[in-house]
Amino acid sequence: MRMRFLMALALVAAMAGVSSAETALNGAGATFPNPIYQKWFSEYHNAHSDVKINYQSIGSGGGIQQLTAGTVDFGASDGPMTDEQLAKVSGKVFHIPTVLGAVVPTYNITGVTSELKFSGEVLADIYLGNIQKWNDPRLGKSNPGVKFPDEEIVVVHRTDGSGTTYIFTDFLSKVSPAWKDKVGKGTSVNWPAGLGGKGNEGVSGMVKQTAGSIGYVELIYAVSNKMSYGSVQNPAGNFVKGSLESVTAAAASVKDMPDDFRVSITNAPGKEAYPISSFTWLLVPAEWSDAGKQKAFVDFLNWMVEKGQTMTSALEYAPLPKNVAQKVKARIKDVKVKAKQTAQK
């Protein structure tokens, strides 16, 4: 009886062994694209049952570290890796753009219900603490007809390190020399003014509760929570509201897309471009030692650029523009199996 049980157990184990012959890939990184990545990986697994991709959303910084340490097959980040970071990874790393995100300003001002327009300089000066009252003439200038109250501006920012903050401060650095000088860009910065909220929900909660406050949240978060948010002036001079179309337009309008895709698309030149937009990237090693994994991942990437892009809008992510998708496709061909000599090194 006992023998039979053991044999059954062995059989089950053997079968499990057979099914685990599928190719398993592990990745880690950015939290912002996590919903679409999970959707892609599960959809892809449904279509190709022999490939299983696991993704842990531990944050962009964590993703870069894990990739550098070689504990994951690929990473993901909301901000491009710096040259210094790339130098630490053994072997080359490709930045593969997957979807686009954007950051929108949200506010709560007594008596103001209309949608506000912000120029980049005004946003920077508000966050620098230079503009302290809502009835400042510079706000009135871009918002004719809006009656601003004599109310203190309470500035709210993200306190947790995040790609959202990176995109926002990247934009402010581009439009305001003073910001670039005093604060700079990063996933966390030394904020000159205001309160910190934890996560999108913390910032939006604080803004909702505080009269006279302004904050910034991810476009996806604002849309899915039906929050109202303002439009931002782009370099072409138009006030554009953040939306999937205007974000994709921003990516399409970047004139000279570099081959490594490490490009900031904030303040993009297009007429319809929303200026606080950004790519989010998969960090893919250029050379793989395991041929099976390499093939599986290249197949996935090709699927992602085509079929995968049609799934983004349902989750409120802006898809890649056509010209970028074409370019990404060409780049995927360069993801190769490591040559034998280098493997022995």
Added chain:
Amino acid sequence: MQTVPERRPSSNADISEEPATTEATPAGGDQLMVVPKSRVGTRDNLLADRVFQGLVVLCAVTILSIVGLIVFELLHASQPSLSKFGFRFLTRQIWDPVAEDFGALPFIYGTIVSSLVALCIAVPLSVGTALFLTELCPRWLRDTLSLLVELLSAIPSVIYGLWGIFVLSPFLRVYVEPFLARYFGWTGLFTGPKYGWGMLAAGVILAIMILPIIASITREVITAVPRVQREAALALGATKWEMLRMAVLRNARPGIFGAVILGLGRALGETMAVTMVIGNRAEIVKSLFAPGHTLASVIANEFSEAVGATYLSALVEMALVLFVVTLIVNALAGLLVWSITRGMPARALA
């Protein structure tokens, strides 16, 4: 009876014990013995004794080595920051991840002040709750109330945080802070703009979170005070309050302090709920209305996205600082308890 010596030929070593056990039995102790003597002191049990001793020592050593490893790892991983900033790390007021320039002082201040505010609110409240539950509460209400108090400790801290954002902060801003500013503004602790978020909100949230720990331990301690003490006080003509003060609280004091220290430990390390309401601003401001920041929350907030050797090691050094701050605060609290309760029993009788 005769089998015993045969069974334990190796036990000659314990000569001192052997006669005691063998002589005690003929003296009519048979009925009193719960354990059959044939099972005491056998070779198996001696072996088991050693194994047990080994296991217990192993447990103790494990805990020590875990602490040791934590300290080692913290020191090791914070090396770049330690060598770059040295002791200035503790005294500087800057936190600039972009320029990689770091100092921990505002965070140390925030951690200690928010915990102190919490203690100021939670200690009277929880000791009062415990006294009511043990001494004054009608029996039918007691179980329900104790359950409710203990339920507070089962609420996840992120829930406290959300509650803080949507209920507590607006309440503080609209009702409590204007009142404090008006009547206690002269202390300098309650001035400035009233956001609702800040040190005060963090203190209140922490107070609610540590209340169940302090209250339930205090309740146990008070229950443990012998009945005779109370009866003696009442017999001497003490009123209820005098009885509580002289017989109960004085005897329970060391235990209550122990409870407070446990609560303080929780307050120092609490992360999520605090970061959601404290405003997260690395500044030292006297007013409790102003936003602050704590060691635990900056680590939790920034670690996952931190890149760059100095930045990461500065965050690890923050963990080291938190470790040391907790140690120092606990040591100070222990010292305080010792100095207050030394010679206690004698004074309690006086």
